[in-house]
Amino acid sequence: EDKVVQSPLSLVVHEGDTVTLNCSYEVTNFRSLLWYKQEKKAPTFLFMLTSSGIEKKSGRLSSILDKKELFSILNITATQTGDSAVYLCAVTSGTYKYIFGTGTRLKVLA
Amino acid sequence: NAGVMQNPRHLVRRRGQEARLRCSPVKGHSHVYWYRQLPEEGLKFMVYLQKENIIDESGMPKERFSAEFPKEGPSILRIQQVVRGDSAAYFCASSLDWGSPLHFGNGTRLTVT
Numbered sequence: 125e126d127k128v129v130q131s132p133l134s135l136v137v138h139e140g141d142t143v144t145l146n147c148s149y150e151v152t153n154f155r156s157l158l159w160y161k162q163e164k165k166a167p168t169f170l171f172m173l174t175s176s177g178i179e180k181k182s183g184r185l186s187s188i189l190d191k192k193e194l195f196s197i198l199n200i201t202a203t204q205t206g207d208s209a210v211y212l213c214a215v216t217s218g219t220y221k222y223i224f225g226t227g228t229r230l231k232v233l234a
Numbered sequence: 235n236a237g238v239m240q241n242p243r244h245l246v247r248r249r250g251q252e253a254r255l256r257c258s259p260v261k262g263h264s265h266v267y268w269y270r271q272l273p274e275e276g277l278k279f280m281v282y283l284q285k286e287n288i289i290d291e292s293g294m295p296k297e298r299f300s301a302e303f304p305k306e307g308p309s310i311l312r313i314q315q316v317v318r319g320d321s322a323a324y325f326c327a328s329s330l331d332w333g334s335p336l337h338f339g340n341g342t343r344l345t346v347t
Contacts, residue, residue, distance in 0.1 A: 130276075155333055166238070166325070166338040167277070212276060216333055220290050222267065226276035 126151040128215050130225035138233050141203050145211050145228045148195040153218030157189055157196050160212040162227070167212055170198070203232045236261065239308075240326050240339035247316045247346050255311040255342045259328030266309045267336060268294075268301060269325045277325060283309060316346045 127150045137143055147157065156174045160167035171180040173189035173196060180187050184203075189196045200207055210227040217223065239258040247253050259266050264285050269277040279293040283303035294301065298316075303309040313320055323343050327336035 158335060160338075165340040167336075169335040169337070172335055214277075214336075220282055220332055221279050221293075222327075222336055223279065224269070224277040229274075 126215070126217055126219065126221070126223050128213055128223050128225035130211075130213050130228050132228060133226070134229040134231070136231045136233065137203055139204055141232075142199065142201045143203060143230060145198040145200075145213075145230070146195060147198070147213030147225055149213075149215045149223075150194065151215050151217040151223065154191065154194075155216040155218070158214045158216070158222070159187055159196075159198050160214065162210045162212055163208075170211075200230075203230075205232050205234050208232045238326055238328050238337050238339035240324075240342050242342060243340065245342055245344050247344065249317060249346055250315050253313040253316050253320070253344055253346075255313075255324050255326075255344070256308045257311070257326030257328075257339055258308040259326075260330075260337050263328035263330055263337070265329045265332055265334075266303050267327045267329075268309075268311050269327065271323045271325060271341070280311070280324075313344075316344075318346050320344060321346045 131146045158172045159170040171187045176191040184201045187198045212227045214222045214224045266283045268280040281294045281301045282290040298314045300312045323341045325341045327338045
């Protein structure tokens with residue numbers, strides 16, 4: 125059965141810290157991996173990764189995929205209170221589904 | 235440039251009633267997904283639809299739940315004879331084509347009393 129596992133489940137840091145969120149997966153016919161940020165409402169799209177070793181970057185957020193070891197990391201540098209959210213990882217496979225992990229709940233303290 | 239629109243935002247139903255959740259995808263998107271989310275949990279896939287077709291409904295209970303995406307109008311997720319265990323947030327997402335990033339609506343929070 126296709127599976128996406130995120131770790132840690134939750135994380136509390138102080139403003140200015142750097143955090144690394146992990147996403148590992150086991151799916152048939154992997155196509156892509158996506159990261160989303162969910163605050164109170166709709167998850168918002170951050171990155172889509174399809175190729176190993178190529179870093180995607182947007183401001184203080186960056187992400188990289190390792191297709192050999194079947195995982196991705198999401199890094200957030202110089203965290204701010206506005207980064208507090210649940211970060212969701214999803215994987216697409218040959219079965220047309222977008223399979224989501226349970227998310228990492230990040231809390232950034234001022 | 236409206237995003238995915240879901241309504242209602244909140245829906246309260248008594249046990250045994252029907253719940254109808256609506257989703258209008260991003261203009262031009264023909265792929266619609268429905269997900270269910272319980273507190274402190276991730277998004278669980280329910281059903282994937284394209285215009286007038288159900289592509290994959292493997293995540294949706296076979297009884298009481300149905301979904302449609304007609305040629306005209308919004309996608310509808312219908313839950314008949316609701317039970318307390320149906321209480322959850324239901325999110326709709328759309329994409330331009332399969333494999334593209336999903337755009338999510340703000341969800342419908344269903345409470346069954």
